Amino acid sequence: MADRRGNSEGGGADLHVELSGPGGPREQLMRALREAIVSGRLAAGTRLPPYRGLARDLGVALNTVGAAYAELVAEGWLTARQGSGTRVARRTDPLPSGTGPRRSAPPARRPVYDLMPSSPDAAAFPRAAWLAAGRRALTAAPNAAFGVGDPRGRVELRECLTGYLARARGVRTAPHRIVVCAGFAHALRLLAAVLPGPVAVESYGLGFHRSLLTGAGLATPPLPVDADGAVVAELPGTGASAVLLTPAHQYPTGGPLHPGRRAAVVDWARSTGGLVLEDDYDGEFRYDRQPVGSLQSLDPDRVVHLGSVSKSLSPALRLGWMALPDHLVDEVLAAKGEREMWSSALDQLTLAEFVASGGYDRHLRRMRQVYRRRRDQLVATLAERAPHIRVSGIAAGLHAVLELPPGTEESSLRAASRLGLAVDGLANYRHPDSALPPRDGLVIGYGTPPEHVFTAALDTLCLALPDA
Incomplete structure (x- = not known):
């Protein structure tokens, strides 16, 4: 094969590479980089060009450079860190005298x-906006705000949430029916302490939530999930006294609960005295459809609306809420305790001011545009680089599901790990007692990466996906 040389013009640091000898382009590139490191031409800490630029300059496929870099990272020749790029590894042991790779297992890395x-x-x-809201809230706070906390939550926040939830999510409630909590998990713990019997859950969902319920002694019979959400028609056969649903955007498979099923689950609750727990985990983020109103609006006496700022602002705030039926308020407060020991009164006052001043709405509008742009980039990248992979659950939320060919989920997860990419598999969300056949897929969050590394993260994702 004729020599090919790359100087990566416009693609980062200059790098002279000659591809020659036996093997394909990937093996030739790996051999050339090892030889450059052994000879000392590439010193420890040297930053290599981004693989997009190097691939262009060498006239090889992007996947070829990405795979070569990834394997050299796994072998310990290179390191890759977010924000720092790919660099020659610093080593405390002598380099091998030959040009063969070291085959010892690489240390675990982030x-x-x-x-x-x-x-x-x-x-x-x-x-900046949160700090400004905090200053205003602190200035206006009554002296009582610095005393023993009310387990219901600060009245300022409960009044503010009553108006906001009615306007933005269609929730019908009142300040005395709202209990502030330290996020969704805290709310679920409190409800588990007062529920009388089994809680049906969706066959795909967070195992952590199931564990909270089973830890409280409650069985969690699974409901099948299809393109229209949970199959609530099977509720009577579960013996459940309550059901936990994600009706606005099923987690993780995506899609709202079908209108007919929304009505049916409320009818079930009315006829049996049951309760519906509505996890509205990302109801603010919708892109290609009209907003789906809260299930609670159909019957505030039979549906508990659960929300938090974990997706809209930050999970570090530890702030959430429950819009409860009247008959549950005292029981939940008794389970919570006589004092507020979970959520800071100052954070509650700041959130109330942030919402009342319009800062929360402005932040949501801005982030809706950011996340929609990322969602569109994810879809476009996959359409170009992996058109055989179907993407679902993208009309709302902060994640998408990549449907994989049967039997390829585990190998895709291993490939992603080798490439330094953190992703989740659909199997992690499947209820262990589900009668549905397992589905292969990856659950991809496009909210987490900083803006400046999102493109590189998608490039790496494409390298981990199975071929057509």
Whole structure:
């Protein structure tokens, strides 16, 4: 094969590479880089060009350079860190005298790119606006705010949430029916302490939530999930006294609960005295459809509306809420305790001011545009680079599901790990007692990566996917 040389003009640091000898382009590139490191031409800490630029200059496929870099990272020749690029590894042991790779197992390392679902972009937290709201709230706070906390939550926040939830989500409630909590998990713990019997759950969902319920002694019979959401027609056969649903955007498979099923689950609750727990985990983020109103609006006496700021602002705030039926308020407060021991009164006052001043709405509008742009980039990248992979659940939320060919989920996860990419597999969400056949897929969160590394994260994702 004729020599090919790359100087990466416009693609980062200059790098002279000659591809020659036996093997394909990937083996030739790996051999050339090892030889350059052994000879000392590439010193420890030297930053290599981004693989997009090097691939263009060498006239080889992007996947070829990406795979070569990834394997050399796994072998310990290179390191890759988010924000720092790919560099020649610093070594304390002598380099091998030959040009063969070291085959010892590489040490565990942190992912370079994070595409795990369920988290917002931490860098996008509105620090200046939150600080300004905090100053105003602190200035206006009554002296009582600095005393023993009310377990219901600060009245300022409960009044503010009553108006906001009615306007933005169609929730019908009142300040005395709202209980502030330290996020969704805290709310579920409190409800589990007062529910009388089994709680049906969706056959695909967070195992952590199931564990909270089973830890409280409650069985969690699974409901099948299809393109229209949970199959609530099977509720009577579960013996459940309550059901936990994600009706606005089923987690993780995507899609809203069908209108007919929304009505049917409320009818079930009315006829049996049951309760519906509505996890509205990302109801604010919708892109290609009209907003789906809260299930609670159909019957506030039979549906508990659960929300938090974990997706909209930050999970670090530990602030959430429950809009409860009247008959549950006292029981939940008794389970919570006589004092507020979970959520800071100052954070509650700040959130109330942030919502009342319009800062929360402005932040949501801005982030809706950011996340929609990322969602569109994800879809476009896959359409170009992996058109055989179907993407679903993208009309709302902060994640998408990549449907994989049967039997390829585990190998895709291993490939992603080798490439320094954190992703989740659909199997992790499947209820262990589900009668549905397992589906192969990846659950991709596009909210977590900082803006400047998102393109590189998608490039790496494409390298991990199975071929057509």
